[in-house]
Amino acid sequence: MLWGLARLILPMLILAGTARAESLVAARNLPAQTIIAPGDLMQVVTSISGALTLPAEAVGQETRVAIYAGRPVRPGDIGPPALIERNSIVALEYRAGGLVIRAEGRALARGGAGEMIRVMNLASKTTVSGRIGADGLILVGGFP
Structure with missing residues (x-):
């Protein structure tokens, strides 16, 4: 659901010429102790305080807490496997x-x-x- 919303909003923001900020959110529920894969994340066109912005910062890391779908991925929520x-x-x-x-x-x-x-x-x-x-x-x- 969020992914579809992001695909609709992203082209509108680019066409409008508005400056955009992206934040990283979970694409699905990620239980604690899950190794994050690229498909587990999505970027949304909004600035979420404290959220990571690049998938490379999270892919391969392990969740320290449960991160629910649509919730931001923050540095304190992940760490080395x-x-x-x-x-x-x-x-x-x-x-x-x-x-x-x-x-x-x-x-x-x-x-x-x-x-x-x-x-x-x-x-x-x-x-x-x-x-x-x-x-x-x-x-x-x-x-x-």
Whole structure:
């Protein structure tokens, strides 16, 4: 329904010579933890405060919350796809100078590359925070 409306409005605005602003909205209901595909989005000719404007900013990202059809897609609603699931066993690594310490931990949250999550070290039962690397390794302290 919205797509048809956008197709009707867009030519009128172009013919009228009016400056136009586009916003990105969901083309269908997107449950949380959905990887966004190009068909999941559409651009509407209206300026929605805080909404993304280019599909390239959202395609390949994962929804953090449910986004309903016709609702704007905002930067806080999406993020990198999760590499780590909550309660999964993960590798921890601490680096400082030439020192490298590796251990196993249990993820206390779900997250994607570049995000900080809390992890319980299985050997010491200590909870630490670390940044998820592109390979799923959790870097604890000593990271740039």
